[in-house]
Structures are given as C-alpha cells and as structure tokens.
C-alpha cells in the first residue's frame with residue numbers, strides 16, 4: 001500500500017518539475033510528510049490509505065499549474081478538519097499563505113448542500129464563491145470534489161446520489177461559470193453515472209460500439225484537414241474526441257433523440273499558435289466542407305462571459321454526416337480547459353484580452369488586479385477574490401439559504417422570515433451561540449431567532465441597526481400601528497392647531513357634516529383612522545383643512561341671494577327637519593338647519609340666518625358668526641327673528657368640553673353622568689395634555705337648555721373637573 005502513495009507522490013513531483021514553475025520542493029515534501037503522518041490512522045471508505053486522497057487532489061491542482069502554496073494546501077486540506085492539527089500548526093509550519101488556503105477549504109466544507117430548491121441553488125453557489133475568498137481555494141475544492149466523485153463507488157447508494165446531485169447542482173455550474181470546462185465535464189459525467197446509471201452505461205456502450213466506425217471517420221477528417229493546413233503553413237494540433245457523456249445525455253433528453261440520431265457525438269479541435277491562424281484554419285475548413293448555416297459562432301471576437309474563446313462551426317462531412325470543428329489558440333485552449341485558473345498562469349504572458357471578460361464584472365475586477373500585480377507577493381494578493389462583497393449568505397436552522405446586504409444583522413434576518421418573528425424577537429443565536437442583536441452576519445452562519453411571547457414589539461433603536469429596507473419598513477409599520485392612540489391625539493391636535501393658525505376657529509369645521517364626506521373621500525373608516533393618519537404623517541394636515549373648508553363653503557355660501565318668500569319648502573324625512581321646533585314669523589314651513597358652529601338647543605336665545613339657497617340656519621344669538629353678520633349690511637339683512645316652538649319630541653345635539661385633572665377613571669365618570677341622565681351619548685373624545693390635563697369632548701342629544709344645564713352642573717361636580725363649557729363657536 002505504501003508503494004501506491006509513494007508512487008503518487010513521485011508523480012506529483014514530476015508534474016511540478018515539468019511545469020517548471022517556481023516551486024518550493026522542500027515545503028511540498030514537508031506538506032506531504034505532515035499529511036502522511038496526520039492521516040496515518042485513517043482509511044478512505046474504500047479501505048485505501050487516506051493520504052491517497054490529498055495526494056490526488058494535489059496532483060489535479062498541480063496539473064492546473066497552480067502555485068506551490070496551493071499544492072501544499074491541497075496536500076493538507078483535510079488535516080485540520082480530520083486530525084489533531086490546528087490551523088495555527090499549519091501557519092507555524094507553512095506560513096500564512098498556505099494556512100489561509102487550508103482554512104478556506106475547511107470552511108467551504110461547512111456548507112450544507114443537501115437538497116435545495118433551484119432558487120436556493122444560486123444562493124448556495126454565490127455563498128460558495130463568497131466564502132472562498134481566494135480563487136485557489138475554489139480550485140482546491142474542485143479538485144477535492146473531483147477525487148471524491150471518482151471514489152464515490154464505495155459509498156452507500158443514497159450517499160452516492162446525494163453527492164452526485166450536489167455536484168451537478170452546485171459544483172458543475174460553478175465550474176462552468178469559472179470557465180473550468182475540463183473539471184465541469186468530468187464532474188458532470190461522474191454525476192450522471194450515479195444519477196441515471198442506465199442512461200450513462202447506454203451512452204458509454206453506444207459510443208464504444210460504434211467506436212471503430214467513428215474513429216475512422218475522425219481519422220479521415222483529421223488527415224484531410226492536416227494536409228490542407230500544412231499547405232497553408234499553419235502550425236497546429238488537431239484532435240478529435242467524443243463529446244462528454246452528460247452533454248450527449250442532455251441532448252437525448254431535451255431533443256428526445258436516441259444516440260443514433262445524434263450526429264455530432266464527436267468534435268474536431270484545431271489548436272493554433274495565433275488568432276490569425278484560427279481564422280485561416282476556419283477558411284480552410286469551410287473550403288473543404290460545406291458549413292451548416294447558422295452554426296458558425298465567433299467566440300474569439302465575442303468571448304463568452306466566462307472568458308471562453310474559440311471559433312465553432314458545424315460542417316457537412318463525408319457521407320453527409322455533420323460534425324463540429326472548434327478552432328482556437330493554445331492559450332485560449334488552456335482557458336477553455338481550466339478557465340479562471342488558466343488566467344493566473346498567463347498573467348505574465350500579457351495576452352489576457354481586454355474584451356474577454358467585459359460581461360462578467362467580477363472577473364473583470366480580478367483581471368484588473370492581476371494586471372497591476374508586479375511582484376510575487378502582489379500576485380498572491382491578487383489571487384484573493386472578493387466576490388459578492390456587498391452580500392452575505394446565511395442559513396436558517398432548517399438549512400435554507402438566505403442572502404442579505406453585507407453587514408445585515410439577526411434583526412434583518414428575523415424580519416425577513418416574518419414580521420411576527422421580528423416583533424417577538426428577544427435575541428439571536430449564530431452557530432449555536434447567543435450574539436448581540438447588532439452582530440454582522442457572516443457567510444455560512446446558521447442564524448436562529450429567539451422569540452418570546454413576552455416581547456411586545458420591536459425596539460425603536462433597531463431602526464439604527466437594521467440594514468434591509470424590509471426590516472426598517474416593518475418596524476416603522478409596527479410603530480405606526482402600535483402608537484395609534486398617540487397618533488390620533490397628535491393628528492387631532494395638528495388639525496386643531498392648523499385651524500387656529502388659519503384663524504378658522506369660528507367656523508366649527510370639524511363638525512360631522514364636513515368630516516363625513518372628508519373621511520369617505522380619503523377612504524378612512526372612522527375619524528380616528530383619519531386623525532391617526534395625520535398623526536403619523538400619512539395624511540397631510542393641509543389636505544384635511546382645505547377639504548373641510550370646501551365643505552363649509554358648500555354649506556354656507558352659495559351664489560344667488562334668495563328672497564325670504566321664495567325659500568324652498570321641503571319635507572324631509574329627518575325628524576329634526578320634519579318637525580323643526582322653530583317658528584319663523586309669517587312662514588309656515590321652510591328648510592331649517594341648526595348651525596353646527598353654536599349648536600343651539602331649546603331655551604337658547606336664537607336668531608335665523610337666511611342662507612343662499614339652503615333655507616334658514618338657526619344660530620345662538622351669542623354665536624360669533626352672527627356677531628360677524630351684524631357688521632356687514634348685506635349679511636345683516638339676512639338675519640331673521642325666530643323662536644322656539646315648544647316640542648319635547650325634538651332632539652338637539654349639544655357639544656360639551658370638559659377640562660379636568662387627568663386621573664384614572666375620569667372618562668368613565670363622565671360617561672356615567674350622561675348615562676344616569678338617560679341622555680343618548682353621540683360622541684366622546686378624550687386626550688391628555690403634557691400638563692397632565694385631560695380634555696374630554698362629548699356630544700349628546702337633549703331636548704332643551706334646562707336639561708343641558710343639569711348635565712353641566714353634574715359634570716362640574718365630578719371630582720377633578722376644572723371646567724365644563726358648551727362649545728360656543
């Protein structure tokens with residue numbers, strides 16, 4: 001057994017020697033010995049010595065021409081996770097760079113990839129990239145996964161399928177995105193073997209059955225192409241290969257074809273020295289074979305977002321069988337195989353085409369750093385990637401992945417689950433430990449919200465901590481709702497203040513006749529809803545005032561002056577209007593309204609005002625509006641003497657304002673007085689001022705002043721009441 005890994009180690013050294021990159025062999029050997037020693041008690045599930053695994057991973061990494069730090073890290077990648085060695089030990093022995101790589105790979109192992117929904121896959125892939133932080137970590141992790149996939153056979157069937165699905169869903173798409181096609185194809189083919197073994201072996205057999213036929217076909221084409229290109233003095237390597245199984249599988253699946261119906265199972269690849277040779281070779285190929293229309297793609301002029309460059313064409317070969325030709329330079333080929341990994345290798349070649357990566361912002365950023373890197377150390381730094389720095393990916397306890405803006409806190413997390421969770425949030429656990437609420441979540445954290453039914457809502461300070469607008473909005477919403485009482489008072493006061501400011505106090509704008517159309521128009525259910533909206537700023541005060549003024553104008557002032565004797569005589573179904581309780585000299589029946597500004601009740605000294613088109617409105621003689629009318633000659637002419645008609649059946653609304661010391665139960669005492677008097681209460685509004693004074697406004701229906709005076713007297717005798725007044729204006 002020992003031989004098998006010693007041999008593998010020799011192979012690793014050979015690759016490193018052949019590549020001729022600057023390699024610290026002493027360190028590589030030390031890493032190998034540490035790995036061998038650390039894993040010496042361990043076996044792979046297959047029963048093989050464990051160290052074969054890190055060695056295989058290191059070979060893949062070396063083949064991709066990564067630096068010796070990466071090779072050492074590949075050798076040591078499972079040491080911290082599986083043995084007694086710590087990351088500090090690695091740092092002491094191999095330095096910061098190797099230690100960071102090992103740490104990065106170890107952290108990536110913590111991601112749970114188990115079955116997720118497709119929308120979560122993308123987050124997982126992003127999380128993977130975000131956590132990797134260094135392109136070399138990704139490459140080591142891919143090499144690790146590749147070797148695990150090749151040794152999957154010794155796992156349970158369930159485990160095999162799970163790993164294969166992960167590989168297909170997370171690793172292969174990432175490899176694709178990073179342009180690492182060689183690894184991508186290997187991973188896909190290995191996954192297919194476990195996910196759909198029947199189809200896999202069908203394809204493998206199908207291809208090998210026709211192998212001879214195909215090989216002859218390819219050989220003819222290669223020979224024909226080679227002689228043509230030699231004549232043109234184009235140096236190139238031509239290579240024919242079967243397409244990888246998974247892409248055939250996908251074609252069979254999506255196009256519903258059998259293997260026999262898929263012609264381009266093989267592709268011929270021409271690798272040239274220069275871009276000019278690529279186009280020359282393309283011309284030659286099109287001279288030899290008829291190109292299929294619509295199948296030519298110039299990825300050299302228009303590279304794929306993952307930096308892939310090549311010319312693709314499908315032509316009609318011998319016997320009318322179509323096949324694909326791919327033409328590219330050696331360098332493009334390296335990129336096609338190893339993608340982003342190849343780019344590091346070519347960083348000194350200066351060939352990195354600017355147009356290569358324009359579509360992929362973060363790759364572009366990487367290449368920018370790469371171009372600027374001059375010395376070895378800087379180059380290493382430039383390998384560090386900072387993908388998705390503006391995002392952080394975390395897990396729910398159930399393993400769902402969620403993404404947040406960088407710096408987001410457990411509060412953001414809680415509100416993104418549900419506002420009910422956020423509002424009941426007491427604390428948070430990250431990876432099983434309690435954290436402060438302003439903890440900035442890190443990639444891969446498992447976040448758990450601790451809720452308590454004793455919590456009655458978010459804290460206002462949270463608004464300063466949260467990073468998502470979702471959490472902010474939900475907290476704001478909660479406060480709006482929660483502070484309803486305060487907002488109602490605030491809103492009402494704001495309206496009253498504005499009425500005062502505009503010197504409109506005398507017009508009793510807040511009477512129901514004006515308020516009702518207002519709240520209806522703006523879709524409020526109750527006055528309180530409207531006040532509350534004004535209170536938290538959802539409804540501008542000015543809108544309220546101007547609407548009330550409009551209603552007032554409609555009510556009081558109309559255009560033409562009506563002589564007394566043509567006052568419209570109406571019969572209203574309303575009790576008040578029907579039997580108004582008012583006698584006007586010389587008029588039997590006319591439209592009577594009780595002015596809302598002073599709310600006269602029987603017993604009050606009253607006067608009538610002939611409105612413009614809306615009958616006679618009845619005011620108290622001491623009403624300020626009447627006082628104003630006396631000033632203007634024309635207005636004065638509209639005043640008319642009226643008297644009460646004694647009729648106990650008519651009810652009048654009276655408004656009372658009570659000022660009292662704010663004590664518990666004061667409102668209850670007031671309502672009790674009204675109830676004792678058997679007076680129907682219409683509205684009640686109570687508020688407290690900062691000075692601890694309660695202002696209670698009530699309205700109720702009475703029949704005369706006598707009754708009203710009794711009520712006022714009783715209200716005045718309630719303990720704590722300072723003043724009881726009728727609203728006179």
Ligand code: MN
Pocket residue numbers: 053077078144
């Ligand atoms: Mn491993």
